[in-house]
Amino acid sequence: MIEFFVRKAGRKLGQVLKTTEQIMTTPIWDLFQPEKSIDILLNAADELKGDYKVSLNLRYINELLFLQVVEETEKLDTFTIDSNKGKVYLEGNFITKYYPLAKFFRIDSVNYIVELTPIWVRHNHVRFKISNFKIWDGRPRKFDLVRFISRFDIFHKRYILETIVKLFPNFLSLTRLHNEIRVNLDYFLNKINTAHNIEIKKLSAHNHKILFYVRSNIIVKSLMDIFGIDIVVVEPIHLDVDSFINDFGI
Numbered sequence: 001m002i003e004f005f006v007r008k009a010g011r012k013l014g015q016v017l018k019t020t021e022q023i024m025t026t027p028i029w030d031l032f033q034p035e036k037s038i039d040i041l042l043n044a045a046d047e048l049k050g051d052y053k054v055s056l057n058l059r060y061i062n063e064l065l066f067l068q069v070v071e072e073t074e075k076l077d078t079f080t081i082d083s084n085k086g087k088v089y090l091e092g093n094f095i096t097k098y099y100p101l102a103k104f105f106r107i108d109s110v111n112y113i114v115e116l117t118p119i120w121v122r123h124n125h126v127r128f129k130i131s132n133f134k135i136w137d138g139r140p141r142k143f144d145l146v147r148f149i150s151r152f153d154i155f156h157k158r159y160i161l162e163t164i165v166k167l168f169p170n171f172l173s174l175t176r177l178h179n180e181i182r183v184n185l186d187y188f189l190n191k192i193n194t195a196h197n198i199e200i201k202k203l204s205a206h207n208h209k210i211l212f213y214v215r216s217n218i219i220v221k222s223l224m225d226i227f228g229i230d231i232v233v234v235e236p237i238h239l240d241v242d243s244f245i246n247d248f249g250i
Contacts, residue, residue: 051201054212055233058082064231069167074098076167077109077138083205086248088128090114093138094160109138110146112160116181118250121203126183133157185212204249211249 062080070076077093091113096102102110115132135157136147150157158178165172171187174180189198202213 052214052216054214056210056212057231057233058208058210060228060231073167075163079164082208083210084207086117086205087131088116088118088205088210090116090164094135094163105145107137107139107146110135110160111138114161118203118205119180120250121200124185124189124198124200126185126200126203128181128183130161130179130181133161135160202249206248 058081065079065081070079075095077095079090079092082089082091091111093109093111095109097108102108112133112135114130116128117131119127119129121127134147135150137144161178162174165174165181171184173182173184175182185200198214198216200212200214204211204213
């Protein structure tokens with residue numbers, strides 16, 4: 001394993017030296033011509049780009065969400081994100097005791113689960129289709145009025161979803177028809193000031209993790225320094241072992 005990283009580092013260093021040699025041997029007058037100097041720099045950056053797999057551990061993300069969001073609002077009792085077989089799930093308990101209609105029926109809270117199916121990823125934005133959405137009374141009852149009404153009532157499902165999304169305004173939004181959720185991943189990438197140097201190519205959701213396949217000309221392992229290796233793991237892509245992207249992602 002050590003020899004592998006030594007060889008990889010040697011190749012990267014060779015690329016850097018090659019790029020440096022290219023710039024150093026370029027006629028000085030070419031560097032002062034905008035169209036030529038820009039082309040040289042772009043080609044140099046392209047040569048240093050690499051493919052990486054960024055693994056986001058949702059279990060640790062949920063711990064952060066609880067501390068930074070759930071504990072700061074009276075509208076959520078619990079909120080978690082999970083993933084499996086290409087789907088992302090939002091689950092939790094939504095407080096309704098202050099809502100007039102819920103108060104009338106003595107419903108203090110409702111449980112919810114939103115099933116999201118990724119549709120596409122472009123320009124570091126991911127669009128998820130709401131493929132299933134269930135809500136039921138947070139307190140067990142012989143007849144669950146919430147579950148029954150939710151089959152026909154679209155308004156209150158929208159109300160719950162809008163409320164949840166508004167708690168994450170920096171990276172979540174709804175489409176006009178409220179049947180899709182958009183995630184702005186640049187919100188996270190901007191934390192390392194490299195949003196324009198990292199391009200997310202594919203996404204996979206499975207086994208309590210979300211995997212991002214990225215193309216970058218920077219050291220994306222700085223993500224691990226910021227968020228910690230328990231939350232984010234960055235590895236080079238191995239096509240032979242990462243082919244499951246076709247089964248569980250886009």
